[in-house]
Amino acid sequence: MKKLLNFILLAAVFFTGCKKNDDRYPTEIPLARVPYVNVTIDATGSQAINLLNLASFQGKYSVNLLYPSDAPPSKVDVVVIKNGVNSSVKVIQAGLATFPTALTITAAQLASLFGTPIALGDNYDIGVDIYTADGTKYEAFPNINTLVLPYGGTGQQNQPGFSPTARFSAICAYDPAIYQGNFVVVSDAFGDLNPGTVVVLSMVSATSFKMTYPNPNVTPTSPVPTFNVVINTGNNNITIAQQSIGATIYGIYTNPTVEATSGSVAPCDKEVRLNITYRVTQGSFGGPYTLRLRKQ
Numbered sequence: 001m002k003k004l005l006n007f008i009l010l011a012a013v014f015f016t017g018c019k020k021n022d023d024r025y026p027t028e029i030p031l032a033r034v035p036y037v038n039v040t041i042d043a044t045g046s047q048a049i050n051l052l053n054l055a056s057f058q059g060k061y062s063v064n065l066l067y068p069s070d071a072p073p074s075k076v077d078v079v080v081i082k083n084g085v086n087s088s089v090k091v092i093q094a095g096l097a098t099f100p101t102a103l104t105i106t107a108a109q110l111a112s113l114f115g116t117p118i119a120l121g122d123n124y125d126i127g128v129d130i131y132t133a134d135g136t137k138y139e140a141f142p143n144i145n146t147l148v149l150p151y152g153g154t155g156q157q158n159q160p161g162f163s164p165t166a167r168f169s170a171i172c173a174y175d176p177a178i179y180q181g182n183f184v185v186v187s188d189a190f191g192d193l194n195p196g197t198v199v200v201l202s203m204v205s206a207t208s209f210k211m212t213y214p215n216p217n218v219t220p221t222s223p224v225p226t227f228n229v230v231i232n233t234g235n236n237n238i239t240i241a242q243q244s245i246g247a248t249i250y251g252i253y254t255n256p257t258v259e260a261t262s263g264s265v266a267p268c269d270k271e272v273r274l275n276i277t278y279r280v281t282q283g284s285f286g287g288p289y290t291l292r293l294r295k296q
Helices: 003-019 050-057 107-114
Strands: 037-041 056-065 077-084 085-096 103-108 123-131 166-171 181-188 198-205 208-212 225-231 237-244 257-266 273-280 289-295
Touching: 037 107, 037 123, 037 166, 050 107, 085 103, 085 107, 103 107, 181 273, 225 257
Parallel strands: none
Antiparallel strands: 037 056, 056 103, 077 085, 077 123, 123 166, 181 198, 181 289, 198 208, 208 225, 225 237, 237 257, 257 273, 273 289
16 A cells, blocks of 8 residues: 555656646757858869978868858858867867858968977868857867767768868878889788789879789789779879779679779878779679788
8 A cells, every 4th residue: 555655646746747848849949040051172272281291281172051042150160170189179260251261271370270290190170160140159079979069960961062071181192103013912801812912003194003903813814904093192092993804703703893982092101092892794792892002
């Protein structure tokens, strides 16, 4: 009986303590309308920071509205962080209210903002703190849970053409003289080239090289199959147009090809990483699979 009485009292407290309008999201809290603001790198400027010539870096980028007819922000502050550390955020330009606006950042400015020289592998991400019409501020890089971001956790950041941040990375500029001669396989996620296998690279142009592909599972094996790799010398990223590497692979699949839309060269380390997708007439082997090479 005592247990029953306690239950009745608890139920009474529960039902009298709640109101009809009690919801997880009270209707008194209005939904914020946050504009989509793009930050995009201009192809006419530097695509990366060349450590071998810091003075040449001209990081051109623009701040624009993804939907110009939508409600604009009252203003934005253009900000930057270093190496993904949100607590390092610095203001590049405050109170920007004209869209689109083209801007430029230099290596000297970045070094001054963060108080340290630029080093190989440093990444600088530029975004905008958004102020809505009612004065609410949404930070590009809040030092808290990402679910409070204006677009965080909703999938809205995946809107076609939406680019809320732009990155400039510090690299060693591509040198075609490095990417010639014997390279050895460091690792092959596809599993066909053993570590230590020699791959020969030869220059095709100042922005591309040809490499042998001595895969024993591809026929014919003589001459050794080759394919071309194209380098974006602005940021050291690579691409491989879909190319044939033989007649068969594994003896049963026909017309094997390779293709890559991502990967990079690292001239300081004399390495190359190719994220390759392998296809045959019968379909695809999935992937991409990373093939990592280092100069012998």
